[in-house]
Amino acid sequence: MIDSPSLLKIEQLSHRFGDKVAIDRIDWNLDQLGVVGLVGPNGAGKTTLFSLIAGFLRVQGGKIEVLGGAAPGSRSLVSRVAVMPQDAIFARDVSIVDQMLFLRSLDGVTGTTARQEVVAALESVGLADQLDRGAAVLSHGMGKRLGVAQAILGSPELILLDEPTAGLDPANAKQVRQLIRNLARTALVIVSSHNLLELQDLVDEVAVLVDGKMVASGTIDEVTGSARRIELRLGREILPGELQQILDEERVRAVHQDGVQLTVDLDASAKRGLDEALGQLLHRLLKLGVPPHQFREGASLEEAYLRLTGESEQAAAPLDDLAEDDLAEDDLAEDDLDESDAPAAAETSDDR
Template sequence: MLTVERLTKRYGKKTVVEHISFSVKQGDILGFLGPNGAGKSTTMNMLAGYLGADEGSILIDGTDMMEAPLAAKKKIGYLPEKPPLYPEMTVKEYLCFVFRIKGLKGAREECIKEACCLAHIEDVSGRLIRNLSKGYQQRVGLAQALLGSPPLLILDEPTAGLDPKQIIEIRELIADLGKKTTILLSSHILSEIQAVCSRVLVMDHGRILADGSTESITGSGNKLRVAVKGNFQDARAALESLPGVLVRDAYTESEPGVFEFMLEHERGADIRTALFEALAQHRMPIYALREGDRSLEEVFLALTQGENDGGAQ
């Protein structure tokens, strides 16, 4: 659906996006994650055709953005961080206006009704945009991006400025849209990316630091942390006796007589029952058991702090 090769953008001598390459398959929800100033919005603007690239190529469903920008843009629905709304218009008037300026063909009323339905704004279609809440205004912006059923949606900070309830509503809406549409979602909110995205791309200083599924970035999904009360050596021996289990790390007491171990097991295996039985035989209770992979927040901080440290040297 989308192929990006060595995309670069400079402002004078400053390079804000530096030779990034990635591709997105149909049906993916790709999350752009990075701190403020990482180059996310600049990249989104280039992908949407609002900003020209200095180097590289962008293919939207096989159409080259540089060679055929109008044809490529027709395959994109774009919601910038600040939706381009006209507050003096009603929702329906605004969507009719967008329908015309996009040069869309077909039954206008049906197209607008479908977009309103997808964005869940049918009940406010006759109201002035300026009288809507921030959350509903964001939905109107999303509806204009959905007009014409584009195969690719580009959403730049779609929950910026919303309250917690509105954020949850927009996330659920994006997740629902992702069942039928390929989506690129830019955000610096970790929970937002983790909640709706099937794949994560981490950027900082205009470069890609990590790219993959949430599971592949945070870990392999085959690690457990277990906190055990009892003698340290006996607990370690009991854990090492489990078939297919390696004790990777052992930690100091988290509280008197309680020790934490990092276990690695075969991918896809469920060792919880065997773990419980092995420790129960030695009358050593389990005080805590959780997945041992790093959180997305820990990975993000490690990547971006390491990048910042390297740039400072």
């Protein structure tokens, strides 16, 4: 991440739709370029937060300062903030290229330069062969890519992408992820997504919204509490006694077995924490005579997300059962992350 003065500063932001509280006293400070993920269950307030930052919705309570202190939607932010809204549609009666050229002309760029930029943007999302088509013929995924293309036109300093890879095939999703990484060299890119495995690899920081509250924010390690999930495929099923031995290892937080599949949550905190934790785990497995046939990093962020959003009880009950004792002693237990107790991760983030 590259240092830059106050790219986005949110203080005590609240927003209501009638009686429903969509955003509840959020504080968030981002002052470094890079990719920031925004996650949360449906209806958590992600799109509302994006709309408030973009200036689509009027701020009802609290304060937002964008790119050095400007209020959302103010004249000084024109063409410096780009947004890929989740539910907006392009005009069906005008060709894609003409709509993009119009958007670019609003930035003050016209003629051959604008056309080259538009074609380049559409090429970067794999839509170069659809230039003269109307938006009506685009599939859902193509529409998403078009939304991304318009957001990367020009050189915006803050880019808000609301579920940019939802509905994309793996190849296009990978292309868009690469694009986001490239954009992050010169801009702060905030991405909302439900694909946590994808976000884990993509983002530098992450924030978790639940019921309008920001329950955690910071780097992946800060949010996951330095927990790393490892997925292993073993040569045979391990016995209950052997499972307990694994769980007894100092840096093993939780273990879940499904046949020959073993999911282990490791405590990767402290210096060389992951190396030590992996060493302990592999040592124990070799000692038990069950060397792993397959080994990969699992969705640590997903585990943290489920825990933070309170969805873990439905989604991963067996895991919780096995890890109960360990988690009771853990600093990152769910209670600690409740907003009333001021989460450690969020505090770290706010201090950045």
